[in-house]
Amino acid sequence: MLKFWKKKDAPAAATAPEPDAPAAPAGEDVALVEPGMISADVLAPQPPVVEPMPVPEHPAAAEPAAPARRSWRERLAGSGFARSLGSLFVRHAKLDDEFLDTLETALITADVGVGASTDLIARLRKRVDKREFADAGALLAALRSELLGMLAGVEKPLDVRGRAPFVLLTVGVNGVGKTTTIGKLAHRFQSEGRSLMLAAGDTFRAAAVEQLQTWGARNNVPVVAQGSGADSASVIFDALQAARSRGTELLIADTAGRLHTQTGLMDELSKIRRVLAKLDPEAPHEVLMVIDGTTGQNAISQVRQFREAIGVTGLVVTKLDGTAKGGVVFALAREFGLPIRFVGLGEGIEDLRTFDARAFVEGLLPASLG
Template sequence: MLKFWKKKPAGTTPEQPADAPASPSVEDNESVAETPAVTPITAVEPAPGPGMDPVASEPVVVEPVPEAPAAPAEPTRRGWRDRLSGSGFARGLSSLFVRHPKLDDDLLDELETILITADVGIETSTELVENLRARMHKREFADADALLAALRQALLVRLALVEKPLDVGDRLPFVILTVGINGVGKTTTIGKLARRYRDEGREVLLAAGDTFRAAAVEQLKTWGARNSVPVISQGQDADSASVIFDALQTARARGTNVLIADTAGRLHTQGGLMDELGKIARVLKKLDPEAPHEVLMVIDGTTGQNALSQLRQFRQIVGVTGLVVTKLDGTAKGGVVFALAREFGLPIRYVGLGEGATDLRTFNAEAFVDGLLPPRLGQP
């Protein structure tokens, strides 16, 4: 039976059975943001919509969820440089100019190696370095600071076109379909997005469309409970398209601002699961010809060039319109952002700079580049 999770109105408390289950655990090696305790929530059935069979007339099942323990306040949010300066990419750039304060071809050769190793891409790395080499030979740079300033500007130019924040606007509901392979942080990203939109005062609904992986539904319910955001779900192995279709019906009926749908994490080589994504998109269009309004692909920043082949396949099947690049705070491969921008030009909506609920940041090209370069050239 389909379940819709929502908070009970203030002042009411459902009867708590003696054997109530503990809060579901979160797998996937991903942290769940801590928030204050939430009130019990109840499962209800959404109304059937056009073209769908009515929901079976079963009694409403009340399933109280134990209150989450009170959590300490989140620490002060760290800046971009603080998050990125410890990455292998940033450390490599910083140490380079300490070891090679003199402007020469050896410095530029090593710079090219660092860029390629960080998965900026061979074409982009070569183009950047050869441009700097030509300018150096023309004596345009008085010192290493001047060369770094030129490098900074060149990196910014390559990211400026993909700095496009996601605007959910006034559409009711704005449907975000999230895709990506297992392990990239997709479900955690959904939880953080739900927290962000809820904090902006928007009504948010989550759809547990990842019915393929064990515990994925419970993981999303945990995020929903801790962020006080309702979740539409069915059991494991249920039809994912049906779950998300019903979630859109419910969101339309309730005037929800944002519907965020999870999907099964899959390898781009898994044909059957990839076809399921196409089915989900087609089913949504039966209710809203323009849905999904954003197909958000979550990419692990540590996967490097493999992310490019993943995106090529997902874009062909479901038409990716925006990216989230996670785990950029501790990888030597953060240069993949530049490779993605060069090949696809898709907007980078958000980047993950940590495990906290507020560490999913709207992508800012200047802050990102300055976080990678030595402090003397970046913004404080």
């Protein structure tokens, strides 16, 4: 069923939003779009005629039976990190300064970062000088241990229990796969038996609302939306009201993709936080920033700016199965220590995986040198 409600019909218990924040533009309606339905662009004084929209088939249903899920090693084998490190250990059998210098260059090139790479090689060099390693295989084992140590503090799965609705706000620059990540998260949480709702807060990009509604239809999840150009904070505020009234467990809100240098759009994120606090002082409970794994060291400046604007609490690193070098995960861990909640290892709906530090490191390094 499609429900429309106007701002004047908002529940009396909710604190009235600031005039400059969540209030929808005069005359606008907010639509809660149930799966299989579309909202009208303009509402007539009489109840609108709403026609059913065919529900897109679940991606898995439109394709032949999917093969067994590929391992982390299979997914990461094509990354720049895995290729360069693998060939290095095959080419060099002698543990000398040349080998260590080449290893340091490979780490830097793979986006681990200059500081992290230099520190790591300095520790290994001391051990080589003490003749602690009998061969390259022993050094490989030490490298594996060092890399795992760098990620030890960031392997923290997202826990959405304890608050209802749990508000998850997604942020990130244009093109990182943010809306697609939301769709995959919706599928994941729904498969866990959780009730959820989506908020189409990316009102800046014309196709974003439609894209999120399509994901909602695929996953049979309701979507709260206004038209393109509407106030993002207003959409998300109304979505939280709807989620509370329905007893929904989880609300996932999209936001406009923006460059971290766009001050006006970054200010909008702060506004969203202020608006949500009117209904729940602790909302959003998670600010999940989506990072494109191919971005490299530019990801550092992105996270820094977004953290200042909205307070990022977790990361998703996407596109690690393609041309991404992979080392940016270590750079992010060293620079910020933020939890890495998920990583994208492919385009399939099941390829958004909970971050597993050991599986990730094992996937990047050669299994053995034998």
